[in-house]
Amino acid sequence: MERRSWEQILNRAIAKEQEAFSNYRALAKWVDNPGGKQMLSELAEEERRHKEILEGWKEGKMRGKPPSSLPDSRLLVEGRDFKVDKDLTPEEAVRLAIREEERAFSFYQDLSRGLEEGETKILSERLAGEEKKHRLRLEALLGSQIFQEM
Secondary structure, eight states: OOEEEHHHHHHHHHHHHHHHHHHHHHHHHHOOOHHHHHHHHHHHHHHHHHHHHHHHHHTTOSOSOOOSEEEOOHHHHSSOOOOOOTTSOHHHHHHHHHHHHHHHHHHHHHHHHTSOSSHHHHHHHHHHHHHHHHHHHHHHHHHSHHHHTO
16 A cells, blocks of 8 residues: 655645535535534534644644654545535535545544554544544434425
């Protein structure tokens, strides 16, 4: 399996967080239901915050030694980037977002395993937990009355 530099890994993770932010904002604009709109806007804001954290990490604002490289993770190699557009049904868009959240969760878990104990390891574990919560919220949305009204 190919190994990537720390900078390549962070650049890809930053791009994926930006993609998630943009997609949740687009979905929030698409949805008429106030509850669904609020949830998607909250997810967008959380993804924007993740991007900022990663950018700070890249700039050396985090204490802790980054790994010299890590094996490719699902975030880096699986699937394609996607953009929410009107060609997707709301269900398709949410299912794609769930898949992306699963990939982000796996990435941060893989990252955590490659880090030494310290602030960066704790942060990557926290980000994994947040991505897992995002997936659970999206899964709940699929089964909710809110989604039926989208």
